[in-house]
Amino acid sequence: MTPAFIxxxxxxxxxxxxxxxxxxxxxxxxxxxxxxxxxxxxxEGENKARYVVPVVFAVATSAVxxxxxxxxxxxxxxxxxxxxxxxxMIGIAFFYDRES
Amino acid sequence: MDKSSLIVTPGLTPxxxxxxxxxxxxxxxxxxxxxxxxLVRNTHDFIIANRRIGLGFGVGTVxxxxxxxxxxxxxxxMTFKWGLSGLAWFVVPNGFAIMAMIPLARVLRRxxxxxxxxxxxxxxxxxxxxxxxxxVTLTMIFGVILEILINLKGTSVxxxxxxxxxxxxxxxxxxxxxxxxSYFGGLWTSVMTGTINTWTxxxxxxxxxxxxxxxxxGGAHAVVGKVAAANPAYLSVTNPDAAFxxxxxxxxxxxxxxxxxxxxxxxVWAIRANQVTRTFMWAGALFYPIPICLGMLGLIGxxxxxxxxxxxxxxxxxxxxxxxxxxxxxxLIIAYVLVILAACYSTIDGASSGLSSIVAIDIVKRFAPxxxxxxxxxxxxxxMFVGGLIxxxxxxxxxxxxxxxxxxxxxxxxxxxxxILAIVWxxxxxxxxIGGVVLxxxxxMPLHQIYGELVGTLSILAxxxxxxxxxxxxxxxxxxxxxxxxxxxxSAVDIRISDATSx
Numbered sequence: 001m002t003p004a005f006i007x008x009x010x011x012x013x014x015x016x017x018x019x020x021x022x023x024x025x026x027x028x029x030x031x032x033x034x035x036x037x038x039x040x041x042x043x044e045g046e047n048k049a050r051y052v053v054p055v056v057f058a059v060a061t062s063a064v065x066x067x068x069x070x071x072x073x074x075x076x077x078x079x080x081x082x083x084x085x086x087x088x089m090i091g092i093a094f095f096y097d098r099e100s
Numbered sequence: 101m102d103k104s105s106l107i108v109t110p111g112l113t114p115x116x117x118x119x120x121x122x123x124x125x126x127x128x129x130x131x132x133x134x135x136x137x138x139l140v141r142n143t144h145d146f147i148i149a150n151r152r153i154g155l156g157f158g159v160g161t162v163x164x165x166x167x168x169x170x171x172x173x174x175x176x177x178m179t180f181k182w183g184l185s186g187l188a189w190f191v192v193p194n195g196f197a198i199m200a201m202i203p204l205a206r207v208l209r210r211x212x213x214x215x216x217x218x219x220x221x222x223x224x225x226x227x228x229x230x231x232x233x234x235x236v237t238l239t240m241i242f243g244v245i246l247e248i249l250i251n252l253k254g255t256s257v258x259x260x261x262x263x264x265x266x267x268x269x270x271x272x273x274x275x276x277x278x279x280x281x282s283y284f285g286g287l288w289t290s291v292m293t294g295t296i297n298t299w300t301x302x303x304x305x306x307x308x309x310x311x312x313x314x315x316x317x318g319g320a321h322a323v324v325g326k327v328a329a330a331n332p333a334y335l336s337v338t339n340p341d342a343a344f345x346x347x348x349x350x351x352x353x354x355x356x357x358x359x360x361x362x363x364x365x366x367x368v369w370a371i372r373a374n375q376v377t378r379t380f381m382w383a384g385a386l387f388y389p390i391p392i393c394l395g396m397l398g399l400i401g402x403x404x405x406x407x408x409x410x411x412x413x414x415x416x417x418x419x420x421x422x423x424x425x426x427x428x429x430x431x432l433i434i435a436y437v438l439v440i441l442a443a444c445y446s447t448i449d450g451a452s453s454g455l456s457s458i459v460a461i462d463i464v465k466r467f468a469p470x471x472x473x474x475x476x477x478x479x480x481x482x483x484m485f486v487g488g489l490i491x492x493x494x495x496x497x498x499x500x501x502x503x504x505x506x507x508x509x510x511x512x513x514x515x516x517x518x519x520i521l522a523i524v525w526x527x528x529x530x531x532x533x534i535g536g537v538v539l540x541x542x543x544x545m546p547l548h549q550i551y552g553e554l555v556g557t558l559s560i561l562a563x564x565x566x567x568x569x570x571x572x573x574x575x576x577x578x579x580x581x582x583x584x585x586x587x588x589x590x591s592a593v594d595i596r597i598s599d600a601t602s603x
Binding site for chain 2: 001002008015030033034059065067069073074076078082084090091094096
């Protein structure tokens with residue numbers, strides 16, 4: 001086992017814990033929500049989140065991450081690392097969820 | 101790095117393959133039953149999840165639905181064929197396509213807060229035109245079925261490469277497994293199992309890819325060195341061959357694949373209104389690492405100087421071939437198979453759920469509005485089986501995987517510009533919309549056949565867009581987007597699915 005493999009396994013485990021915690025929170029919220037909401041769906045507030053700058057940043061970052069592999073082989077491991085981060089961020093999304 | 105050292109790992113029996121496929125389905129079946137009892141009471145819950153999906157499940161399900169066998173296997177295949185340029189042209193438009201939904205979703209969620217399907221939008225937008233709605237409905241149904249069959253094909257490629265399972269049997273087992281659990285909870289099941297699948301697609305994939313590099317003497321440095329020796333252009337992201345070879349066509353096709361897909365519109369109306377923008381933004385950005393991570397396997401294929409013939413003739417098998425032949429521990433090979441199965445299952449159940457909403461709203465409720473809630477509920481469920489059966493029949497006919505994907509994208513491209521203009525440009529009229537779609541197919545498809553993907557795709561986009569604009573100039577009318585909301589109120593009686601009746 002190489003240090004990279006050990007590191008990614010540990011990070012994967014930590015991200016999984018976060019994901020599972022978030023998933024249970026999301027599932028229990030959905031159940032609670034269902035029990036409280038028997039009426040027709042109401043129109044909620046619009047989502048006013050700004051998105052242009054984050055979208056441009058995400059697109060540019062993805063291209064840079066791929067290009068970096070051609071600059072130094074160590075960046076081969078950046079993709080797997082970010083995949084773990086994706087999983088962690090989904091876990092965080094359950095906690096970040098807000099009603100308004 | 102000698103490709104003769106790549107030997108299939110022993111013990112990968114067909115029995116193990118079937119156990120993984122069915123076992124994963126059984127777990128989801130138990131979960132689906134729990135979801136059905138807790139969250140699904142009527143067709144409204146089944147097809148739109150009571151519009152209560154939050155950010156976490158929203159992001160998880162959008163990523164899982166968008167992570168096709170395409171993203172998992174073709175990222176490796178495109179890297180294998182074109183180097184980093186192939187990966188870049190495959191990955192960058194993929195995440196962007198999801199985020200491109202944001203402005204369109206914001207408009208329609210605001211104007212049609214009680215919407216269900218994009219065909220229903222076309223129906224209201226174009227003066228209750230059954231032709232306009234029919235064009236969109238047909239495109240959506242066609243797209244959903246192709247989505248299912250492409251992923252069935254993906255599963256069959258992996259299971260036949262890794263476990264030597266007959267690909268036809270793998271296809272049938274997959275559809276039966278997915279539909280068995282999708283049948284119960286509809287969109288809620290798709291969302292909750294899809295989010296679990298997103299975990300399967302990310303963490304095990306990352307661990308497997310790093311493990312593969314760890315097994316190669318010299319690791320990433322050795323692999324990248326061999327790739328540079330094979331062709332330095334493989335390590336550049338600016339190779340124009342990849343752009344003209346498939347990148348530009350794929351970029352438009354991916355955009356069409358999201359915008360002209362009910363699977364995503366269903367999410368737009370099912371996610372809580374205040375989380376729609378955030379969900380698609382997060383999902384697009386967080387999707388990126390998945391194909392980037394798995395694309396690294398393509399570099400190993402180059403380093404080992406594999407040829408398509410070495411891996412069974414189809415380059416999409418390069419990832420599964422490397423994982424099953426490089427000497428990984430058994431458990432990691434199984435983890436990789438679960439990555440593929442998760443990607444395929446979540447896309448198929450998402451597409452089936454999308455199909456159920458089309459059948460309920462755009463067919464049954466429109467043409468037989470007096471259909472009882474109970475009958476509607478069962479018709480909605482049955483439509484998922486019909487869609488699956490059609491997809492299986494086509495897959496078993498033995499079409500080529502890559503050609504199939506590109507053909508799907510090309511067809512969906514015909515509706516892309518007219519649909520976007522219908523949402524954002526009030527001067528788009530019915531004749532322009534229908535004419536744009538029909539003419540672009542009639543003229544663009546032959547051009548596609550004669551001059552290839554790039555000319556064909558650009559022609560379809562140009563013809564469809566120009567037709568809409570010319571029709572708007574010749575017959576100037578201005579649609580008040582506020583009418584969508586008014587129509588929603590008026591049609592609430594005949595289109596709204598009762599939320600009061602439990603089934």
